[in-house]
Amino acid sequence: MSLLSIQNVSKSFTQDQQYLNVLKNIDIDIQQGEFISIVGSSGCGKSTLLRLIAGLDLDYDGEILLNQAPIKGPDLKRGLIFQEHRLLPWLSVTENIGLALAETPLSTREKSKLIQQHIDMVGLKGFEQAYPHQLSGGMAQRVAIARGLVNKPDILLLDEPFGALDAITRSTLQKELQHIWEREKITMILITHDIEEAVFLGDRVIVMSARPGQIHQIIDVNVKHPRHKEDQTLFHIRNQALANLHH
Template identity: 75%
Template sequence: MTFSVLSIKKLNKSFQRDDKTLTVLDGINLDIQQGEFISIVGSSGCGKSTLLRLIAGLDQDYQGEILLNKTPIREPDLKRGLIFQEHRLLPWLNITENIGLALEETAFTQNEKQSLIQEHINIVGLQGFEKSYPHQLSGGMAQRVAIARGLVNKPDILLLDEPFGALDAMTRGHLQVELQRIWQHEKITMILVTHDIEEAVYLGDRVIIMSARPGKIKNIIDIPITHPRQRSSDALFKLRNQALNQLDHI
């Protein structure tokens, strides 16, 4: 049985620029179910990343409601993990220590923390690199560490803002497969912001298509294909074309 873990109601967001009001998000309404994988796509400047920041609690200056488990989001907390395009690992800490940063403010014992860190190193496939430093890792490996750090404290939602945008096509494709596997393993709600429509359709249970600024939800495309998915699937190809057609007519 599923339920809405995140509910967004009549969300509006504006910025003041040169004595003018710039509306970025306009009337966003969205319910996201427990364990869903949601992809958000749209043109540059449509407010995708702004929406993710609001869900993360990094900005409280908006109108409307954002409810996590029926509770208003007021500030950042451990219930929402956030992963950016850059891995943002601290260069003077090794993999184990970087992942452990996400557990500093938790009530876990030291033994529980070490167990969680090792569990998530294993989940992202980095066994044997526990003592390695960021400069010793490839870009793809560093993003795996960032994913492990985002998951290690067992958040309700993992927010991903173009997490593979800086990677080469081969590494990106491989990590998309890995993210699909990790999502299935962790059974966590994930929200992905991406410019890559193929990535959005391949990973998402639903693809949210946003209009150009001011950002509104133009359409929602269901992707009723079981995981794990095959990129060569005819059904996936048709849904990708449907999404592309929607983007072309924004």
């Protein structure tokens, strides 16, 4: 039984009387605890697919089932992280993370404890009272990760979360995300246009092609975690994926 089952999903937009077929016949089954990477060129429909999984858009053909039940709308059980951190500038780190808990029935004390745990998890101890403008891009993205995880979601959806960061920060955060995933055993779906990132993190890499967005290839990455950047098998898989894409 899969946690998330995407069955024959197609999606189109009509804009200015133009019909645009964005996703076509997408089939993916995702198991509890899996790390799935989705790669594809800009405009191939990756964010559209993630929005459907998040329940932000219910207008599509096919079925998306979470634990056998259709997704009916957004839910705290699915955390979302975007390329931009989307923190509120007038709130501190603690308050920004706390916003994600606003709808929960937890006591103030329970909330504080959860917030502190997640600040520690992303390595921001000491920055509890800092404001977004006092943080680097990488630190702000760590806050966004903490905010995405603080509700203990079943699935974390990440839409190019490291796309705006410099190469060194990106590499550090990739390794940390891997550790968090291993420790928390959360199912993660990561969208990226970086094949190396997709292969480094993913148990499976779903390669999409564009116009309409379709699954071009699914690559199994049979390398156990924790993985290392220098791993030769990962290097080989990445090169094969690149060669395949350029065909």
